[in-house]
Amino acid sequence: MSRLPAVWKRLSSTFTSRPAPPKTHHHAPILDSTFPKGYVLNGVHCGVKKTGALDLAVILSGTPASAAACFTRNAFKAAPVVVSEDVLRRSGGKARAIVVNSGCANAVTGKQGMEDAWAMVRATDALVEPSKAGEPQTLVMSTGVIGQTLPISNIISGIQSHSASSSILGSTFAAWEKAAKAFMTTDTFPKLRARTFTVNGKEYRMAGMDKGAGMIHPDMGPPRPSGQLHATLLACIMTDAAVSPRSLQSALTYAVDRSFNSISVDGDMSTNDTIIVLANGAATNGTAQEEIDEERDPRAYEAFRTELTNFAADLAQLVVRDGEGATKFVTVSVEGAATYEDAHRIASRISTSALVKTALYGEDANWGRVLAATGSVPLSTPVDPTRVSVSFVPQDGSPSLPLLVNGEPENVDEVRAKEILSVEDLEIQVQLGIGKESAKYWTCDFSYEYVRINGDYRS
Amino acid sequence: MSRLPAVWKRLSSTFTSRPAPPKTHHHAPILDSTFPKGYVLNGVHCGVKKTGALDLAVILSGTPASAAACFTRNAFKAAPVVVSEDVLRRSGGKARAIVVNSGCANAVTGKQGMEDAWAMVRATDALVEPSKAGEPQTLVMSTGVIGQTLPISNIISGIQSHSASSSILGSTFAAWEKAAKAFMTTDTFPKLRARTFTVNGKEYRMAGMDKGAGMIHPDMGPPRPSGQLHATLLACIMTDAAVSPRSLQSALTYAVDRSFNSISVDGDMSTNDTIIVLANGAATNGTAQEEIDEERDPRAYEAFRTELTNFAADLAQLVVRDGEGATKFVTVSVEGAATYEDAHRIASRISTSALVKTALYGEDANWGRVLAATGSVPLSTPVDPTRVSVSFVPQDGSPSLPLLVNGEPENVDEVRAKEILSVEDLEIQVQLGIGKESAKYWTCDFSYEYVRINGDYRS
Structure with missing residues (x-):
């Protein structure tokens, strides 16, 4: 089967999990x-x-x-x-x-x-x-x-x-x-x-x-x-x-x-x-x-x-x-919304995005997925893309890392991004720039272990 | 670290993927x-x-x-x-x-x-x-x-x-x-x-x-x-x-x-x-x-x-x-809803449930997850649990397998369930027993390969 795409060849391989920190x-x-x-x-x-x-x-x-x-x-x-x-x-x-x-x-x-x-x-x-x-x-x-x-x-x-x-x-x-x-x-x-x-x-x-x-x-x-x-x-x-x-x-x-x-x-x-x-x-x-x-x-x-x-x-x-298979603890903060409900809805959507959660597991600063999730939520006051900023905020008090500022991508320091993403705790901050309401959500990443736990829960 | 829970010990292990059928x-x-x-x-x-x-x-x-x-x-x-x-x-x-x-x-x-x-x-x-x-x-x-x-x-x-x-x-x-x-x-x-x-x-x-x-x-x-x-x-x-x-x-x-x-x-x-x-x-x-x-x-x-x-x-x-990492092609049919929108909303929710999708990857007839997803959707006409039925419908014309009938769990033939779940194509049928509207959704399972593809997409 020389015409089998490369991705299929990988499918029969094994996956080595990045171990989670002991809890x-x-x-x-x-x-x-x-x-x-x-x-x-x-x-x-x-x-x-x-x-x-x-x-x-x-x-x-x-x-x-x-x-x-x-x-x-x-x-x-x-x-x-x-x-x-x-x-x-x-x-x-x-x-x-x-x-x-x-x-x-x-x-x-x-x-x-x-x-x-x-x-x-x-x-x-x-x-x-x-x-x-x-x-x-x-x-x-x-x-x-x-x-x-x-x-x-x-x-x-x-x-x-x-x-x-x-x-x-x-x-x-x-x-x-x-x-x-x-x-x-x-x-x-x-x-x-x-x-x-x-x-x-x-x-x-x-x-x-x-x-x-x-x-x-x-x-x-x-x-x-x-x-x-x-x-x-x-x-x-x-x-x-x-x-x-x-x-x-x-x-x-x-x-x-x-x-x-x-x-x-x-x-x-x-x-x-x-x-x-x-x-x-x-x-x-x-x-x-x-x-x-x-x-x-x-x-x-x-x-x-x-x-x-x-x-x-x-x-x-x-x-x-202690989320199933979780290796990361992530705070999602949405600020500058017109209403608490709008902020809560966006924070919830980011927190449940499979693409955001797998990127977190992969320690990948993929802010595009954060943005796509943000934009997919119907709101009382629509998002204005030119006012939106996204940052990673480390939880150790060190400076936060802007990824997008007023709708324009930053020239991201990937080494610093990797550093922030390599530890267990992280905050994703989304500033909508519309109003004064905010909401926080807490979520974890999506790992091989999650699939394993839930692929054979009953057996 | 003899007090380390068993689940942690497994975390440093490797996962062997069930290969998907060539497409x-x-x-x-x-x-x-x-x-x-x-x-x-x-x-x-x-x-x-x-x-x-x-x-x-x-x-x-x-x-x-x-x-x-x-x-x-x-x-x-x-x-x-x-x-x-x-x-x-x-x-x-x-x-x-x-x-x-x-x-x-x-x-x-x-x-x-x-x-x-x-x-x-x-x-x-x-x-x-x-x-x-x-x-x-x-x-x-x-x-x-x-x-x-x-x-x-x-x-x-x-x-x-x-x-x-x-x-x-x-x-x-x-x-x-x-x-x-x-x-x-x-x-x-x-x-x-x-x-x-x-x-x-x-x-x-x-x-x-x-x-x-x-x-x-x-x-x-x-x-x-x-x-x-x-x-x-x-x-x-x-x-x-x-x-x-x-x-x-x-x-x-x-x-x-x-x-x-x-x-x-x-x-x-x-x-x-x-x-x-x-x-x-x-x-x-x-x-x-x-x-x-x-x-x-x-x-x-x-x-x-x-x-x-x-x-x-x-x-x-x-x-x-061709969904990323997909090994299953699943049709979700919701029938007997009061409106098309209600049926579509439930079908969408089942199709995006991480628990349903990992169970499908694990070939596990976990209808409880289908039901939990069904019940979590706000509807124009609320679901009456005593009228809901759930079946697996094989796509080869052979008899379907009832899992829940009018809110009561069936005594499921697990051998038959495994058989139906082992092939690529499957239909999950949810009958609400309220009205006459229906909707179909198409989804795939959630695999180790999905996590791998999306954990290092940019690298």
Whole structure:
């Protein structure tokens, strides 16, 4: 076959992957005292994962907590999403517990899936005092393969092993870490963060964990009155501040738009994406604490919302750092747009472009692909090509590298470009020169490893 | 580093590619008599490509032809797109020639780029009789790297070598083939088709060529009154039917929506996408031919539009078959939608899903990913999960394989699934069960080879 084009000859060859930097440093011990008060939790292996890895997390609050959540807008909502929405509606924004399994998403599982999700709620409810009106108090999340039913008896046994008498629940770093590990699917490290913050001179704590490495392009909104929705990004954040349920929901909705809804690994929205926040007011050890509420004290509310947004952005970025096959962590900043939505839409398009992502993997300063992606988005105010500038911004504080200035290509210093592209962290900055609005998105590159992971996920 | 997760250990390994089937059989000789009358053409190497491959095509019509075009909707319109739009406006939908270079897109090249594109038009205009009012008669297309200026003196010399005295222009298969080869960039075979068709009992011919392997997710519309637009899918179709300029444009706009605007290789829209149609009325050898026109004879117009749509779909599918790194050719059919737009939007989303495309490369019957993609699209009428069915339809006439029926997963015969997935051609059929509208999209899989091609395109 001497007429076979050169590209075909290459096809039977092998590809040597540029190895990604190890990411284990993104997980490190946290002081026990940094975790919010009033929560006990644990992670165990109950038998969903064949590997014997942790696959069930139980998180309990000592008292009923305000609860808020955002769920995927996918039309094929997994059973745990439908059930958690229902629990929040019935409880009026209150919850005592969260139960999470990994290894099976309980999505597209019909009536059996709904029964299983409810069974998880009831088994976890039995670990805490019954609520006054008998309404459910547990929010449930599942992640893993779609279209398979849960090994529900294993899961129920696993939940029951957390009874008060067993005392396997804890509040130390080790307990939080086990819970975080039980969230993991293709994640390469557990994603756990905690911090102390101050509102109105009072000190509170916030801790959270999340998971996700693939099927990551969330678009989550607050619960809807009736179920037509769905989420595989899972996150939960616990705080010992007291926040009214209504204000907790509005703060979360704002925070999610600027964190989890601004990340992409592969551009695919899951049927299970869920983020839950609990606020139990335990910071003051039983002393009555005035609830943070938007109407009563807008300044305190805004301070809390800022804390929550920054914390959620930290957690969301961990997911991108651990993106399937990712070797780069890339911040896409779009500035000078007419509206936040325009900026967000362009940032999202650049972050999902296969050509941009493969160029990042190849460490190639191919700004033409950034520009083509920018130009392909329909906007409220059209882009004027003569006003657009594109730069690479290194994250070490060294000077940024202009690639295009007011629509004219720069004479790029390719050595400097290679240098900037050779490290893990990079920012692509697009200045539209139209208005004053901006948005950030976080994404990763597209590697051979991504294809490998997703070419034989089920086998 | 014994605590390094298993996935990291794999990262430094190599990946063995599943070789794609050879595609040279998609290019075969065509009888000289099948090509439309009244066109002469050629392809030469003028010096844009460093490899010495053909990089300049010239196509001339013996008489002024009706001309219509669709251009990319990207905001960063390449110079040849801006110029071709302008030529069409000035000439009132008439043209005598098309000139095409590959190897350099002349995109984001500022004023120099505009001057170069006009220089190509003028040099080609000089090969034919001047028009009565002196307006330009040549449409221009470029494809290749963005942000570099053309080696314009080489190109002008190349165009001038086609003067009448040189007689290097021809009308045989060999001439058409050379022109088609001069379109190629990362294409692995020239894309050339011709056919004979009948409207109102009269016989006509149509021939066309196109190129494209990456940055393929066109969204093209008719020319706009003023320039705010842009396209790297290039196609031209020549017919010896006589069609009024107005009807040629409306037929092309309809055809492009159902062909070139329904294909995706990587989901990235180019700055140069252009499709041009010429209709010179030469079928009758100088005898006056009544123009096909929508108002005068709607039935003849519809017959012509159907021919053009089918022909354009054939050409568009060739681009997907040759998609960068592609080993599969996949038809995505969405049926039972409330509107054509809803069906088209879902088909587009499935066709661009990285998870669906890597599963196809892995020959994995992962219908959950098809469903997640389906559910992520905002629609005029929301999807009802209990009415949705998904099947794999083999293209050899053997029975299709239901994966999901009315929202319930089937007990899939994995052996049969593997069998269907192991061949190059496959149809994914999604039935929404809401309305009567449907749309088709054509896409390919995502392979190691795709990452390799695009990770070091410029080097």
